[in-house]
Amino acid sequence: MTPQELATAIARILTDLIAARGVEVPVTDADTQVERPKSREHGDWASNAAMKFAKRIGTNPRELATEIAQRIAEIDGVAAADIAGPGFINITLDAASAGETARRVVEQGEAYGRGDALAGQKINLEFVSANPTGPLHLGHTRWAALGDSISRVLRAAGAEVTNEYYINDAGAQMNKFGRSVLAAALGEPAPEDAYPGAYIQSLGAHVLAQQPDLAEIAAQDRDRALELAQEIGYQQQLAEIKESLERFNVHFDVFFSERSLHAPGENGEKSPIDAAVDRLREQGHVFEADDAIWVRTTDFGDDKDRVFTRGNGIYTYFAADAAYYLTKKDRGFGEKIYLLGADHHGYIGRLTAIAGAAGDDIETDITVLIGQLVNLNGARLSKRAGNIVELDDLLEWLGSDALRYWLARYPADSPLALDGEKLRSRTNDNPVFYVQYAHARTCAVDRNAAAAGIDRSAFAPELLTHQTETELLGKLQEYPGIVAGAAELREPHRIARYLEELAAAFHRWYDNCRVIPLGDAPVEDLHRTRLWLNDAAGQVLRNGLDLIGVSAPERL
RNA sequence: GCCUCCGUAGCUCAGUGGAUAGAGCAACGGCCUUCUAAUCCGUUGGUCGCAGGUUCGAAUCCUGCCGGGGGCACCA
Numbered sequence: 001m002t003p004q005e006l007a008t009a010i011a012r013i014l015t016d017l018i019a020a021r022g023v024e025v026p027v028t029d030a031d032t033q034v035e036r037p038k039s040r041e042h043g044d045w046a047s048n049a050a051m052k053f054a055k056r057i058g059t060n061p062r063e064l065a066t067e068i069a070q071r072i073a074e075i076d077g078v079a080a081a082d083i084a085g086p087g088f089i090n091i092t093l094d095a096a097s098a099g100e101t102a103r104r105v106v107e108q109g110e111a112y113g114r115g116d117a118l119a120g121q122k123i124n125l126e127f128v129s130a131n132p133t134g135p136l137h138l139g140h141t142r143w144a145a146l147g148d149s150i151s152r153v154l155r156a157a158g159a160e161v162t163n164e165y166y167i168n169d170a171g172a173q174m175n176k177f178g179r180s181v182l183a184a185a186l187g188e189p190a191p192e193d194a195y196p197g198a199y200i201q202s203l204g205a206h207v208l209a210q211q212p213d214l215a216e217i218a219a220q221d222r223d224r225a226l227e228l229a230q231e232i233g234y235q236q237q238l239a240e241i242k243e244s245l246e247r248f249n250v251h252f253d254v255f256f257s258e259r260s261l262h263a264p265g266e267n268g269e270k271s272p273i274d275a276a277v278d279r280l281r282e283q284g285h286v287f288e289a290d291d292a293i294w295v296r297t298t299d300f301g302d303d304k305d306r307v308f309t310r311g312n313g314i315y316t317y318f319a320a321d322a323a324y325y326l327t328k329k330d331r332g333f334g335e336k337i338y339l340l341g342a343d344h345h346g347y348i349g350r351l352t353a354i355a356g357a358a359g360d361d362i363e364t365d366i367t368v369l370i371g372q373l374v375n376l377n378g379a380r381l382s383k384r385a386g387n388i389v390e391l392d393d394l395l396e397w398l399g400s401d402a403l404r405y406w407l408a409r410y411p412a413d414s415p416l417a418l419d420g421e422k423l424r425s426r427t428n429d430n431p432v433f434y435v436q437y438a439h440a441r442t443c444a445v446d447r448n449a450a451a452a453g454i455d456r457s458a459f460a461p462e463l464l465t466h467q468t469e470t471e472l473l474g475k476l477q478e479y480p481g482i483v484a485g486a487a488e489l490r491e492p493h494r495i496a497r498y499l500e501e502l503a504a505a506f507h508r509w510y511d512n513c514r515v516i517p518l519g520d521a522p523v524e525d526l527h528r529t530r531l532w533l534n535d536a537a538g539q540v541l542r543n544g545l546d547l548i549g550v551s552a553p554e555r556l
Numbered sequence: 557g558c559c560u561c562c563g564u565a566g567c568u569c570a571g572u573g574g575a576u577a578g579a580g581c582a583a584c585g586g587c588c589u590u591c592u593a594a595u596c597c598g599u600u601g602g603u604c605g606c607a608g609g610u611u612c613g614a615a616u617c618c619u620g621c622c623g624g625g626g627g628c629a630c631c632a
Contacts, residue, residue, distance in 0.1 A: 086612065316630065342625080342626045504579090511587095516591045
């Protein structure tokens with residue numbers, strides 16, 4: 001008996017009772033979700049459905065609760081259904097029914113917790129999208145960790161997700177980057193507005209290695225040399241970014257080049273950005289004023305209309321963004337998710353307006369998730385303060401697991417501080433080790449059980465009656481609902497918080513219930529059954545850690 | 557000024573309208589000849605920023621105020 005099955009059963013009962021009263025009130029499983037009561041005395045699961053529906057169908061909560069509870073008590077696997085307080089229904093499962101969870105988890109393995117709530121949805125998830133003019137740094141790491149985890153959680157809920165990185169490889173920043181790299185390669189003094197940082201020097205060296213005659217080219221054709229430096233430097237920097245992301249266990253399916261939006265088609269077709277302007281013009285959203293092209297984004301709730309071309313006739317960054325959005329639509333994506341830092345929250349209005357102008361539903365086809373920035377040891381990240389820390393440095397210092405776990409542990413809209421000392425510490429200050437240790441323990445039990453000749457040849461779920469066993473089983477039952485909720489709300493931190501609770505329940509169980517008998521005591525079915533439970537806990541810890549991109553070592 | 561996020565235990569923070577608001581850390585005190593003590597158990601700790609409102613029920617939703625972060629470009 002799973003919580004989901006209970007919810008479905010209650011929905012059916014409620015529908016019957018409502019029909020018997022001759023009124024029409026729709027009931028869905030979502031209305032009847034059961035939750036785990038905070039207090040153990042309130043049973044295994046509780047429903048507040050009676051309180052939600054009593055008023056709507058003209059009765060009082062306790063009376064309705066009584067009717068529902070009678071029917072729930074008849075369900076196979078339910079030991080008791082009691083009324084409490086204003087109309088809660090407290091449900092207690094019998095041990096065998098609860099214990100079945102252990103077998104189900106082991107048998108389903110990696111599939112346990114996955115669902116199909118988002119099946120059929122084709123989602124585009126854009127995140128990081130850092131300029132390829134320098135290495136990834138602390139400011140990008142939160143979105144990298146969060147985006148990758150959101151993607152994994154959405155996939156676990158059945159969605160088809162494409163992780164996408166938009167490369168700003170056109171425009172003034174790239175030119176500045178090219179000048180910086182060229183100067184470094186030729187050993188010239190850095191231009192006034194050059195990018196700072198030692199990485200420019202090594203990119204310069206790389207360019208020179210690839211193009212040994214750069215100095216001669218520069219003497220004859222400065223523009224040609226600049227182009228070479230920019231291109232070779234860009235490709236190298238992008239490659240390094242990709243490597244950093246892979247080291248961070250963050251995977252992208254598509255790296256989308258901004259340049260491709262500006263480039264005309266091979267047979268002389270208009271560039272995607274020109275075509276996009278035409279399309280929006282046909283829809284009636286484009287107008288001309290002050291020698292510039294504008295989009296009437298105010299029609300879709302933006303504060304002001306936005307300009308597509310600057311005075312010099314060149315497209316703005318926003319024009320490229322609009323064209324980019326259209327490519328996502330044309331590539332068949334329904335929902336397009338953008339993961340942006342709080343410093344970009346002014347873009348929400350114009351992005352959603354573009355979705356509306358493109359003919360999309362701005363409620364369902366576009367989602368802009370805004371996250372707060374990260375602090376390091378209390379100091380705000382700032383270029384001026386010079387405390388930029390590169391992702392590669394952080395990975396070397398703290399390790400990918402600790403960093404990813406910490407970044408995934410907090411809601412995106414919550415301010416977050418990275419404390420290096422804490423992340424290096426192996427105490428409960430640093431929960432990743434707590435969770436990983438629980439997993440390693442399940443593996444240790446497996447090894448010892450094998451050595452002691454205990455296997456899973458018997459399964460007697462009715463024997464799992466210790467309080468810590470009931471609680472561990474309850475936690476395991478919760479997992480699919482946690483994944484579904486994390487996917488629906490795009491909040492992977494729920495997985496991390498759940499894992500900490502699961503690890504605690506496991507540790508308590510481990511402390512109270514032995515899988516391997518003491519001394520010469522005989523091996524009984526209870527021990528074999530507990531091995532199933534141990535393995536189930538290990539499986540769910542593994543599944544959950546995978547959703548946040550953290551490894552599950554067999555030993556620590 | 558407008559928009560937006562945050563304000564919960566000494567600290568860092570969870571908390572999808574439900575029951576007596578939780579966890580870790582910190583402080584104090586316990587459990588290792590027994591499957592990994594990186595674990596576990598106990599004690600201490602709260603006007604959920606303030607004031608109204610909606611509701612059977614509000615930390616949660618609405619309004620106003622106070623305090624803090626971020627944003628309001630023909631930059632990228």
